[in-house]
Amino acid sequence: MAQTIEHTATATAGRYLTFRLGTESYGVQLASVREIIRLCPITPVPRMPSHIKGVINLRGTVMAVLDLRAKFRLDHAEMGERTCIIIVQVNIPGSNSTMMGAMVDAVEEVVQLTQAELEATPDFGSGTDTQYILGVATIRGGVKTLLDIQKIFLEEGTIAISSNPKLDK
Amino acid sequence: MTMSVISSFSNVASAVEHLGLIAEELAFVAPNEDTGLLSINRSVMELSDLIHPETPEPIKAAVLAAKGWMDSSLDNGCKLSAATIESLGKWHGWMDAAMEATRLGEKCPDVLPEWSSKDAGAIPGKIATKVAQEPEAAKDLGEEPAITLNLDSDRDLINEFNGESAELLANIEQGILVFEENPDDSGTIDSIFRAFHTFKGGAAFLHLGAIRDLAHDLESMLDAIRKKELRINSDITDLILAGTDALKSFSREITAQLRGVGAGTPILVPTLELRERAKSATKGGSAAPLGKAKAPAAAPVAAAPKAEAAPAAKPAAPAAAPAAAKPASATPPAKAPVKAAAAAAAGAGGGGEGGATGFVKLDTGKLDSMVDLVGELVIAQSMVVQNPDVQKINSLQLARCLRQLSRITTELQRNAMSLRMVPIRGVFHKMSRLVRDLGSSTQKQLTLILDGEDTELDRNIVEKLGDCLIHMIRNSCDHGIENPTDRAAAGKPPVGVIHLSAAHQRGGIVIRVQDDGKGLNTEKILAKATERGLVKPGAVLSDSEIHSLVFLPGFSTADIITDLSGRGVGMDVVQRNIDSLRGKVEITSTPGKGTTFTIVLPLTLAIIEGLIVGIGTDRYIIPTLAIRESFRPRAGTIYTVQQRQEVVNVRGKQTPILRLGNHLGRPVRAVNPEEGIIIVVESGDAARGILVDELIGKQEVVIKSLGKTFEHQNLLAGSAVLGDGWVGLILDVDTLVRLTPPPIKTVAAA
Secondary structure, eight states: OOSOOOOOOOOOSEEEEEEEETTEEEEEEGGGEEEEEEOOOOBOOTTSOTTEEEEEEETTEEEEEEEHHHHTTOOOOOOOTTOEEEEEEEOOTTSOOEEEEEEESEEEEEEEEOGGGEEOOOOOOTTSOOTTEEEEEEETTEEEEEEOHHHHHHHIIIIIHHTSOOOOO | OOSSOOOSSSSHHHHHHHHHHHHHHHTTOOTTBOTTHHHHHHHHHHHHHHOOTTSOHHHHHHHHHHHHHHHHHHHTTTOBOHHHHHHHHHHHHHHHHHHHHHHTTOOOOOOOGGGOGGGGGGSHHHHHHHHHHHHHHHTOSOSOOOBOOOHHHHHHHHHHHHHHHHHHHHHHHHHHHHHHHOTTOHHHHHHHHHHHHHHHHHHHHTTOHHHHHHHHHHHHHHHHHHTTSSOOOHHHHHHHHHHHHHHHHHHHHHHHHHTTTTTTOOEEOOOHHHHHHHHHHHTTSOOSOSSTTTOOOTTHHHHHHHHHHHHHHGGGSTTHHHHHHHHHHHSOSSSOSEESOHHHHHTTTTTOSGGGTTOOOOOHHHHHHHHHHHHHHHHHHHHHHHOHHHHHOOOHHHHHHHHHHHHHHHHHHHHHHHHHEEETHHHHHHHHHHHHHHHHHHTOOEEEEEEOTTOEEEHHHHHHHHHHHHHHHHHIIIIISOOHHHHHHTTOOSSEEEEEEEEEETTEEEEEEEEOSOOOOHHHHHHHHHHTTSSOTTOOOOHHHHHHGGGSGGGGSHHHHHHOSSOOTTHHHHHHHHHHTTOEEEEEEETTTEEEEEEEEESOSSEEEEEEEEETTEEEEEEGGGEEEEEOOOTTSEEEETTTEEEEEETTEEEEEEEHHHHHTOOBSOOSGGGSEEEEEEETTEEEEEEESEEEEEEEEEOBOOOGGGTTOSSEEEEEEOTTSOEEEEEOHHHHHHSOOOOSOOOBOO
């Protein structure tokens, strides 16, 4: 077992929503998921990092949508029939919570994970960024990577974007 | 005392804010005027409410001292004396120091001896009041004072006061009901106390002596209760109710006069007896009616006039009124005064209970959320109508229903929008009072000409606009318009004219403050700016650039006001306020001829009118307020500079072109400018010709925040949901005009 895990957050038993990005399977805690919507027109926002897909109108509320494939630097793929957006409630410390969307290839299922099925993040060495990974779970022979979705979105709200758009002076 | 730092107030942030407000007001007060008095008073009241048991003694004393000064100023004809202003200045400095000390956990500085609470009664002004009031009391309920409304000049203020007072009285009555259940509820006592205090302030401001005095005595009594020097008993609640009834009678009569019934006649409501009782109660005596036989006071105040009202009100018909008014105001009581409470009887068929009819007080949050929802409804409606499936249906019936739906939603939206709209009149009329007062204090002859008072704009905007106008008009009066001798020397008529106008223009509201004074002194402004390091020495600036310097924050410090006979008092505040309203302010000035401030504001804060433009497959919204014109450039009218920048001649001015698609990094269709449209936008002095592929349309859109994710960028001002459900991004024009256009190379859309 790896002893060098830097982040303190680890996966806990509970219900997870699993989804696919390419051939890989990921899971997020169901508690932070508000709803899942079919792919709808996304307005691109110029001069944003490529993984910020744009904004959508969800019943009158405008919210940002993230492309998780781009975020994890996976191969680009065409949006398919089953592409959908997972709407997540993000709790911003010291502020109201806000909603954001994550675009994924397909939603799989909701699973109940027990502590026995959970494993800490393996040590991949320095080549792989594991800061958003809470752990992995093995169910029915398949491996699912459990993501810290709050952390992914919080970063979008603070660091990633604030440093990006340097307008010409 | 505990180890932790003891905060000076229960809510330090709010205390600091109120101190700030006081400082701002103090910058504008003038001796023997009422400018700023009410707002300073309110802030002081708020501060005193923030005192908690652990507040250091010196701060407590200082706040109480300030309260004493404000009270005596309110009692003494509603004017701030030079001494009070000086004390307040000193006081503010001390408070600042004290707050800082407590914040750092240091010991609070000692309070000045003259402020200590034991001597609070010894404040000069306070004595004056006492002295002024004693003789009245000694008259043994002599003559009842009557009040006369100055309807000609103060109509709007009186109207406002009357509306407010109906609400205050309702609060008081409600409070008393709670009170009878639970006499120790300090929150209720506070709220009643404050209601009377506000009442007093308003009445004093309008010189309604009798009302002010009654409210004052009741307020003093409640203050004693608040301080636990007095126990509440049924006599006291009766007295408060009776006082409320008397105030209500005034209010009814004022309402009647505002409607033109017996306008100008003195209003008489017996108050002396009530005041006597309040005073005696405050001193710990009885609050019961004095000699039951003599006073049909408490409840009957309301009842008695009813009997007399009918005969009394009739002779007060308009024709008789003016004649009666003059001698009456000279010799207060006598025969002329109409017994009060006529309104209910005289206007029997009319408005019913007081001035509150026809108005509902609403929580602004609810109002805003309703306006938002109506915006959503309009979008949903247009999504239905434009839905391709729906359009395929060939049914007359459906078409008719959809038309009906469109009509209703449009109407609903217009109504919802109008809920937020108020005429600018109220703010304008406050200005005419300001000019009148300024004229007398500066020894200048001034006229204010108002134009377009009926122009309506968003309630939130009107509230913020008031401060800006005060700053600008003060500037015009103080620094713009010369004194009569100078004016005569310059060959101008002796009376300086300030023209204040509002009008719908350019999709927004344009407000102008125009004076015929001496204009801005560009040399002095430039010299001052250079000295302050705002401009590099030797810089060559155009006149309009120099004029806009006065909006820089560095120009609002006190020494400049005296040094520089140009302007600059708090102009940065104006700029900031207008900016926060998404508006613009410009100055034009001609030496010797005068200065014009032009403010352009959006109609409302929730909705903007935007031009929807297309770039490739994207759509963006540009607020029409910022757009000067748009045109399709002809071949040969566009020139390049150093092969990098392009300019186009717009009405004789070479304007840099910004290819929006390039800048946004999005593919475009119009590779040659001739295939696209140039939209000329401006912000401040800067202008840009923005090249887009096409104009899609003009539309009113409800502004939506882009949320946390995009709060650190300045390219987009927000977003809006368009008719087909798509999100359109609103461009921030301020940023666009400041951009260096990227090189001309263009990516063509596939």
